[in-house]
Amino acid sequence: MGEHIGMLLENLHVETKENTVKLIADVHSSYFGEKTVWAEIDEKYAHALTVENYNGFLVGLLYPAMYVGEDIHIKGSVSARLLYNINHYLMAFIRTYSARCKTIQVTADKTITDLPEKAHHIGTGYSAGVDSLCTIYDHLEKETYPQYKLDTLLFLNTGSHGEFSKSTTEPKFHTRFEYLKQTAPLPFIALNTNIHQFHEFFPDSHQKTVTFTNIAGILTIEKYFAKYYIASSMSYREAIQFGKKRLDISTEAFDPILLPLLSTETLEFIADGQQYTRSQKVQRIADYSLARQALNVCVNGAERTAQNCSHCEKCLRTLMTLDSLDKLKEFSTVFDLQTYSKYAFKYRCKQRLLYYSNPFAHDNISCASYHNRQVPSLIMSLIVCSPNIVKSMIKQILRPLLKNDKHNQ
Numbered sequence: 502m503g504e505h506i507g508m509l510l511e512n513l514h515v516e517t518k519e520n521t522v523k524l525i526a527d528v529h530s531s532y533f534g535e536k537t538v539w540a541e542i543d544e545k546y547a548h549a550l551t552v553e554n555y556n557g558f559l560v561g562l563l564y565p566a567m568y569v570g571e572d573i574h575i576k577g578s579v580s581a582r583l584l585y586n587i588n589h590y591l592m593a594f595i596r597t598y599s600a601r602c603k604t605i606q607v608t609a610d611k612t613i614t615d616l617p618e619k620a621h622h623i624g625t626g627y628s629a630g631v632d633s634l635c636t637i638y639d640h641l642e643k644e645t646y647p648q649y650k651l652d653t654l655l656f657l658n659t660g661s662h663g664e665f666s667k668s669t670t671e672p673k674f675h676t677r678f679e680y681l682k683q684t685a686p687l688p689f690i691a692l693n694t695n696i697h698q699f700h701e702f703f704p705d706s707h708q709k710t711v712t713f714t715n716i717a718g719i720l721t722i723e724k725y726f727a728k729y730y731i732a733s734s735m736s737y738r739e740a741i742q743f744g745k746k747r748l749d750i751s752t753e754a755f756d757p758i759l760l761p762l763l764s765t766e767t768l769e770f771i772a773d774g775q776q777y778t779r780s781q782k783v784q785r786i787a788d789y790s791l792a793r794q795a796l797n798v799c800v801n802g803a804e805r806t807a808q809n810c811s812h813c814e815k816c817l818r819t820l821m822t823l824d825s826l827d828k829l830k831e832f833s834t835v836f837d838l839q840t841y842s843k844y845a846f847k848y849r850c851k852q853r854l855l856y857y858s859n860p861f862a863h864d865n866i867s868c869a870s871y872h873n874r875q876v877p878s879l880i881m882s883l884i885v886c887s888p889n890i891v892k893s894m895i896k897q898i899l900r901p902l903l904k905n906d907k908h909n910q
């Protein structure tokens with residue numbers, strides 16, 4: 502690109518492959534070199550790909566460009582609202598969030614405020630996790646306003662499937678999509694992208710820029726949606742209480758600030774789920790038949806089955822809440838309750854110890870007390886969870902007493 506120092510996006514176009522269509526743009530960058538950025542979808546949804554503007558790819562490249570300090574110029578159109586918000590607000594937010602990001606110039610040949618052939622679908626992501634199911638329950642099963650009722654679900658690859666940057670990402674994405682399709686209660690669209698490849702050069706980048714990569718992906722099919730719910734895992738209280746600790750770690754806590762700034766004239770992003778704590782969400786979906794059949798929270802990730810390991814942190818967290826609600830049996834299809842019973846007591850003790858420092862533990866213990874479940878005492882929790890040395894010391898102290906006790910019986 503000769504003397505151009507910065508990032509230039511141009512040549513936005515659509516390419517048709519066998520059964521899929523791809524929206525592609527060329528990226529010329531001093532730091533990244535000559536690249537393409539793309540989003541790929543089933544040919545059935547070719548009309549959704551938004552070739553009229555660069556909104557998605559601009560959002561996808563904004564953070565990386567600020568990180569390396571490159572101005573962005575778009576040789577084409579972007580939303581007037583989005584460009585205004587980026588220059589007036591979003592960059593200031595990003596600089597607050599990540600101190601090492603620099604203010605840059607973002608310009609475009611043209612700004613637009615509308616889209617031709619605009620469809621008005623209402624969407625959200627489907628992952629079969631608690632957050633996703635709660636949003637679907639609220640806005641599909643319980644929604645009374647037609648203009649807020651879900652009609653489409655999306656499965657997006659912006660780097661969350663499998664290890665970041667590894668070639669395992671794509672096969673996992675496809676396997677998982679085929680699996681989830683069996684239970685998706687609405688039309689379900691897979692959207693694959695390479696946007697995350699511009700984010701993977703900084704450490705822990707998936708969570709760090711998750712809002713930007715996800716919104717970037719969704720904006721590549723901006724024409725398809727009028728509203729889109731982003732299901733967040735944090736409640737308002739947690740986001741406020743722990744917000745400072747999330748700086749430079751995860752944008753998720755800041756969705757209520759970011760999503761209005763990333764919305765365009767024709768697509769509104771809504772931060773959903775922050776009105777509940779985790780246990781309140783589990784309670785909301787406890788009687789939802791889809792959740793009983795499909796709930797998948799496990800970090801030990803079985804892609805082809807609904808089976809949760811029932812002993813990892815996320816499985817136990819969910820099981821403990823279901824236990825407090827007396828809903829374990831109802832979830833026996835997706836959890837192994839025998840496995841849970843082996844871990845349940847120790848996990849409770851651990852949560853008791855973390856009550857004041859961990860928001861999920863606080864929430865889960867409060868939920869247990871509220872539902873009159875016995876919560877282990879602090880001393881008991883210490884004994885159960887303390888390292889083996891301390892444990893054997895305590896045992897040594899207690900042994901004579903226990904013996905005497907037995908003799909006395």
Ligand SMILES: [Zn+2]
Pocket residue numbers: 798799800801809810811812813814815816817
């Ligand atoms: Zn698990």
